[in-house]
Amino acid sequence: MKRIGFLSFGHHQAVPGSLVRTAQDALIQSIDLAVAAEEVGVDGAFFRVHHFARQLAAPFPLLAAVAARTSRIEIGTGVIDMRYENPLYFAEEAAAADLISAGSGRQGRLQLGISRGSPETALDGWRSFGYAPSEGSDEATLARDKTELLLAALEGAGVATSNPAMTGQERPVPIEPRSEGLRDRIWWGAGSRATAVWAAEQGMNLMSSTLLTEDTGVPLGELQAEQIQMFRDSWAAAGHERTPRVSISRSILPIIDDETRQWFGLRAQADSQDHVGHLDATTIARFGRSYIGEPDRIVEELAQDPAVQAADTILVTVPNQLGVDLNARMLESIVRDIKPGLGE
Template sequence: MPTSTQPLRKLGFLTIGLFDPADPRPGHEATLELIRLGEELGFDSAWVRHRHLQHGISSPVAVLAAASQRTSRIELGTAVIPLAWENPLRLAEDLATVDLLSGGRLNPGVSVGPPMQWERVRPALYPDTGDAEDFGYGRVQRLLDFVRGVPVTDFSGTEGFEVFSDRVQPHAPGLADRLWYGGGSLRSAAWAGEHGMNLLTSSVVKAEAPRAPGADDADGTGAEADFAALQLAQIRAFRAAHPAGDRARVSQGLVVIPTDSATPEQRAKYQAYVDERTPRTKAPQGPGRLLFAPDLIGSSAEIAEQLYAHAAFREIDEVAFALPFSFAPEDYVQILTDIATRLGPALGWRPGL
C-alpha cells in the first residue's frame, strides 16, 4: 500500500438527491436519511447537488435547512448553486439563516455562467431583464459582499414602528470564510483565489491546451487530456492567487465506488455504470472541451492506490467523493459505509465522531 506524507484531513460525500416526480417526498427523505447516516459514520461533510427543472434537488438550501435539524455535527454543503438562477441578496439572506440554524455548519458552493438551457428558460426566468443580467464573476462578488456585511443601502434606522438595517439580516459570522467556488478552469480557480474563497474541484475540468501552467511532468504526464495534470495546475493557480497561499482550502470531488462489502449483483451493476461512462474520459468533450475523470471502482485498497498516484489528490487534504447518480438507497449505504470504514482509513483519515 502506498503511503502519504499528508493524511486525509476531511472526508465528505456528494449526492444528487434524485426523486420520483410522481411522488417526490420519499426521494427527499432518502437524501436526508443519507446525510444522517453520513454523520453516524463519522463523515466530516455532506454535499448536495443543484438541479433545476430536473428530478433532483432544486432547492438545496431548503433541504440543508431540514438536514441541519436532523444532525448536530456534520458540515452541510452545496456543490454547487448556479448563481444565474439566484438573486444574490435574497440568497445571502437564506444562506445566513440556514447557517445560524445549523450552528455554523453551512458550506455554500457556487458557480457562474448562463443558466443551463438558457434560451429555453429565459422567458420564465428573466422575461424582462435577460439582456441586462450579469452571469459572470460580478454575481459572485455581490454575494460575497452581502454575506460579508457590506451595506446594501444608504439607509438604516427607524421609520414609524419598524427598524431597518443597511446590511443583510441575519448576519452569520464566519459564513463568508466557508464560501466555495466550483471551478473547472485556470481562470476560475485564480479568480476564486484572488477573492479569498475556497475551491471545489470536481470530476470535470476544462482541457486548456497546450499545457496547463504549473503542472510538472514528474509523473510522465503532460498531455493536453491528462485530467490529473490539468486539475493540479488549477489547484496551484488557485493557491498562488489566494492570500492564504498553500493553506488555502481545496476539496476534490472524484467519483469513487468501493466494492469491499458489495454483493455480486451490486458489483456487476457498478461495473456496468462505470463502463458506460468511461468512453467520455478518453478525450475532451463538446465546444467547451470538458474533460471527465474516470470513475474509480474496486476495493478500497485499489482505489487508495489510484488516488495516491493522482497528482492533484496529492496536493489536497480534503475530499467530497461524488456518489453515482442513479443507484438505489441500499447501494449508497454500502458505498458510504465502505468509504467511511475502509477507504477513508486507507487514506489516513479518522472519523469525526
C-alpha cells in the same frame, strides 16, 4: 487526514431500478442519507443544484432540514448557479440555514459552493427567473456581479438605505440575519485554471468537479493539480490571511458485496479512463474516470491521482437513485477502507 464528503445530484425518475421516483423521494432520502453518512463518519453532505430538471433544485429548505437532523457533518452545495439567484435573498437564506446548523450542532458547518453555472435543460433558463446580463455584458459577468454582491452582503456591508421615517436618518443597512464566518465558507466551482485564479483573488475556497471545461491532453488529475497550484499561488499573492480549502469530486464505487458487484462490476474496465467530449456545441471538457473495484485497489489508484493528493476534501458522487442503504454502505467502506490510505 483528508475530509470525505458525498455529493448527490438528487436524480429522481420513475424508471426500472430506481428507488427515487419522485421529487419527494429525492428530498427525504437526501436527508436520510446525510443522517446515515454522519453515523458512519463521513465529513460532509453536499448537494448539486439544477433547474428545470428531475434533480434537486431549491437548496436551502433541504440544507436546513439536514442541519436540524445532524450535529457534526458539514452541509453544503456543489454548486449553486449564480445566474439564477437573487444575491440578497440568497444571503438571508444562507445565514438562516447556517444559524440552524450551529444551533443543532457545531459552528461553521455550512459550506456553500457557487459558480457561473453550466449548460442546463432550459435554454437560458435564468432569463425565465427574471435575470439578464446588462447591455454589452454576458452571463459569466452576470454571475460574477451577483457573487460580488452576495459576498458583500455576507460580510455585513450596507446593501440598502434605511427609511428615515422609521430610523430617523438615512444610513446603509445590512442584510439580516447574519451568520459570523459564513463569508469564509463560500466556495467557487471553477471549471478552468483561469477561473480558479479568479476565485483565489476574490478570497473564495476552490471547488473543482469531475470535469474541467478545457483539455490540454493530460489526465484530469494532472490538470486539476495544476489548477489547484495556480489557485494556491494566487491566494498567497493576494495576501489573504486564512488558509483556503480545496475540494475535488470523484466517482468512487467500492465493490463490497454481491449487490455492488452486480451494479458496478461491468463498469470497472469501461470507466477506467478519462473521457473528452462536449458539454454543448462549443464547450469541450475533460471528464474524469470512475474508481471502481475492491477498496484496496481503489486506494492504490487514488494514490496515483495528483489532484486527490493536492486537495484537502474529496466529494464522492453517489448514485442516489440506488437508495439510502446501498449508498450508506459504500460510504461506510470509503471512510473505513479508503480514507485512511489517502494521506493528509
